[in-house]
Amino acid sequence: MNYRATYPPGNGSGRGGNSSNFYARRPQPQPQPQPQPQPQQQFVQGNLSASQHGQQLQQQQRWLRRNEIENDSGNREEVGGVQSYGINHSIQDWKSHLNIPAPDTRYQTEDVTATKGNEFEDYFLKRELLMGIYEKGFESPSPIQEESIPIALTGRDILARAKNGTGKTAAFCIPALEKIDQAKNAIQVVILVPTRELALQTSQVCKELGKYLKIQVMVTTGGTSLKDDIMRLYQPVHLVVGTPGRILDLVRKDICVLKDCSMLIVDEADKLLSPEFQPSIEQLIGFLPAKRQILLFSATFPVTVKGFKDRYLSKPFTINLMDELTLKGITHYYAFVEERQKVHCLNTLFSKLQINQSIIFCNSVNRVELLAKKITELGYSCFYIHAKMLQDHRNRVFHDFRNGACRNLVCTDLFTRGIDIQAVNVVINFDFPKNSETYLHRVGRSGRYGHLGLAVNLITYEDRFDLYRIEQELAAEIKQIPPQIDQAIYCR
Ligand SMILES: Nc1ncnc2c1ncn2[C@@H]1O[C@H](COP(=O)(O)OP(=O)(O)OP(=O)(O)O)[C@@H](O)[C@H]1O
Numbered sequence: 001m002n003y004r005a006t007y008p009p010g011n012g013s014g015r016g017g018n019s020s021n022f023y024a025r026r027p028q029p030q031p032q033p034q035p036q037p038q039p040q041q042q043f044v045q046g047n048l049s050a051s052q053h054g055q056q057l058q059q060q061q062r063w064l065r066r067n068e069i070e071n072d073s074g075n076r077e078e079v080g081g082v083q084s085y086g087i088n089h090s091i092q093d094w095k096s097h098l099n100i101p102a103p104d105t106r107y108q109t110e111d112v113t114a115t116k117g118n119e120f121e122d123y124f125l126k127r128e129l130l131m132g133i134y135e136k137g138f139e140s141p142s143p144i145q146e147e148s149i150p151i152a153l154t155g156r157d158i159l160a161r162a163k164n165g166t167g168k169t170a171a172f173c174i175p176a177l178e179k180i181d182q183a184k185n186a187i188q189v190v191i192l193v194p195t196r197e198l199a200l201q202t203s204q205v206c207k208e209l210g211k212y213l214k215i216q217v218m219v220t221t222g223g224t225s226l227k228d229d230i231m232r233l234y235q236p237v238h239l240v241v242g243t244p245g246r247i248l249d250l251v252r253k254d255i256c257v258l259k260d261c262s263m264l265i266v267d268e269a270d271k272l273l274s275p276e277f278q279p280s281i282e283q284l285i286g287f288l289p290a291k292r293q294i295l296l297f298s299a300t301f302p303v304t305v306k307g308f309k310d311r312y313l314s315k316p317f318t319i320n321l322m323d324e325l326t327l328k329g330i331t332h333y334y335a336f337v338e339e340r341q342k343v344h345c346l347n348t349l350f351s352k353l354q355i356n357q358s359i360i361f362c363n364s365v366n367r368v369e370l371l372a373k374k375i376t377e378l379g380y381s382c383f384y385i386h387a388k389m390l391q392d393h394r395n396r397v398f399h400d401f402r403n404g405a406c407r408n409l410v411c412t413d414l415f416t417r418g419i420d421i422q423a424v425n426v427v428i429n430f431d432f433p434k435n436s437e438t439y440l441h442r443v444g445r446s447g448r449y450g451h452l453g454l455a456v457n458l459i460t461y462e463d464r465f466d467l468y469r470i471e472q473e474l475a476a477e478i479k480q481i482p483p484q485i486d487q488a489i490y491c492r
């Protein structure tokens with residue numbers, strides 16, 4: 001089967017009958033032992049003393065003194081070692097020449113609007129960086145950006161937790177780009193991510209934000225030619241984004257030199273500190289200079305991260321913006337089905353929902369391919385992606401889906417973390433995930449940057465206890481799917 005097929009004319013309108021059987025109620029789970037401690041709620045706190053807290057607040061306040069140093073002449077001033085430009089009349093001049101995208105007028109939730117009211121200029125960033133930020137369409141920092149940018153600029157280690165889609169990438173890329181010395185021909189920042197697609201996406205964000213800087217960004221992952229990476233490293237590189245295995249390979253070969261790399265950023269940190277990746281991360285840290293800054297970011301931090309934090313981070317500043325765990329803009333439903341009814345149920349969903357773009361998760365490579373074939377046979381277009389595909393194909397699917405070439409994408413957990421496609425408003429768990437971290441990250445592929453989204457879970461009899469447990473762990477209600485879903489809850 002071809003992994004790409006085209007939508008038939010009039011896509012979105014369903015084929016096949018409207019089934020009502022997927023609306024059947026799930027059986028109530030039998031009384032079970034008390035749920036285990038909730039991993040999301042075991043977030044590792046920094047155990048800061050009151051005086052440390054005070055120091056941190058002072059550091060933050062330093063960045064909020066914009067008004068104190070503003071002057072009418074537009075001259076450059078030095079604040080805390082970071083160069084700034086006067087920002088009264090001159091800022092308006094350079095801003096008026098930028099190519100700023102039209103504002104996003106869609107509804108946004110408090111997950112991104114509940115800010116302190118800071119502006120990007122408050123952080124005294126290089127003007128060229130501010131230009132990239134505004135041209136990317138960012139008007140003001142999100143809550144996680146407000147918390148992390150000023151602290152990261154001071155050089156402190158950070159352990160940060162914030163909800164999916166609330167802007168963690170820029171929260172670490174902006175300080176990284178600010179701190180790089182463009183005149184110095186050396187790798188100064190490494191950003192580690194768990195998947196190749198996320199590496200491509202993150203390097204693209206760095207390039208866009210750094211569009212007006214002279215910073216050389218390199219992306220390096222498995223599945224690509226090692227020789228090309230070696231050739232690339234003969235040229236200047238300031239910032240490397242990649243997956244741990246390939247970077248470690250290049251470092252061990254002495255081709256990627258990290259002796260001047262003073263900042264290591266670990267995105268999706270809980271995933272990268274799982275047994276699969278942690279040994280590589282620890283080995284990589286061994287190649288960094290003694291004076292280095294480590295930033296850990298994720299939406300989920302199980303207690304297992306604590307050991308790593310205690311060993312490698314020095315007095316980390318802890319940020320936890322997850323007083324509740326789920327995104328405010330996402331409505332969660334379940335449909336109780338038998339395994340053999342799942343495709344029929346999906347067909348009904350396609351016919352009833354207003355899907356802008358959807359991501360449909362299966363629990364195995366085999367099931368991804370089978371489902372994609374079924375969806376195509378039903379007359380809907382879909383792409384599929386999983387880790388066993390050739391990297392070239394993966395890149396093409398990712399690129400084309402992002403550009404809206406197809407409405408539905410069937411995938412494994414390869415796309416669970418970090419992938420940011422603004423047009424996705426519906427996530428379907430064709431197969432229900434086994435743990436609440438995976439559930440949270442999967443459904444977080446919709447509702448990006450505080451927008452609205454819908455998560456629909458197909459639940460079989462075997463899944464009923466997992467559904468119950470995940471609801472408990474996330475303190476979220478997953479409701480039975482109603483016969484009609486109001487478009488206003490996921491399409492505004
Ligand atoms: N300050 C901002 N203003 C407007 N949009 C923003 C801002 N910061 C980030 N965004 C946009 O929000 C979207 C989500 O950002 P990002 O991918 O960094 O989220 P995240 O917190 O890393 O999510 P995840 O946990 O899923 O990885 C992106 O499309 C990004 O361009």
Ligand SMILES: [Mg+2]
Nearest residue numbers: 168169267418
């Ligand atoms: Mg992210």
